Amino acid sequence: MAKYDKADLERRMKGAVEALRHDLSGLRTGRANTALLDPITVTVYGSQMPLNQVATVSAPEPRLLSVQVWDKTNIGPVEKAIRSAGLGLNPINDGNNIRLPIPDLTEDRRKELAKLSHQYAEKARVAIRNVRRDGMDALKADESKKEIAEDERKRGEAEVQKLTDDQIKALDEVAAQKEKEILTQ
The missing domain is CATH 3.30.1360.40 (Gyrase A; domain 2)
Incomplete structure (x- = not known):
């Protein structure tokens, strides 16, 4: 089990958001991209x-x-x-x-693309939750090895949860923006 590293967790979570941005950029809207x-x-x-x-x-x-x-x-x-x-x-x-x-999108195609963007977003959410789990596991392992105290673990878990919440919020904003773009072009 790896030692708890907040910077690495943050980098991996931001990577999931960036991967979502990249995936969504390939989804077709009414504009040429x-x-x-x-x-x-x-x-x-x-x-x-x-x-x-x-x-x-x-x-x-x-x-x-x-x-x-x-x-x-x-x-x-x-x-x-x-x-x-x-x-x-x-x-x-x-x-x-x-x-x-680039032809205009039909209403059905718009809904299909919106559904696909939801799938991409959910995949990114799962990736962020997996990083969160890794961070929590690392904190528990550090505590069981007596490298950190219980209150340090709890403080670390709160940090990891805040980081997770922030990245999920950023991810939701990216997904909502793309969905709006798809449905209103």
Whole structure:
């Protein structure tokens, strides 16, 4: 059992919130967001590569993504990867670039995306609770090894609980903001 380290617990909890932010950035709203294409991998040169390693993705307009493929021979595989990614995007190949108009979301799709954002948030909450449990276990282990006294353990547990509450609150704010963005675009 590791020794109690508040800084490490805080770093791990904040990491869960950041992971949630990253996951949510890939969820599609009515606006063009380059992070939408982050999970896409393309089969080029005989291997799978992330899209951002074979092309530049930009958002020149609020409802348009532009993908500029560096090696023109890879335009076909990039277009195919985007089409088969299940994002509901229809790539338009103009010979040099691939344009991706972002269609309006239907009400059903909005609800589906909101539900997905809830799942991401719950996964992050579980991660934070696991870090909390690790901290509590470390405090109890330190007390049983006689490295800290009972009142120090209780003080430490209160610190861990406050840290957990703060990070869950931050996580809920991030999730609520994304849900509002999804439902009102």
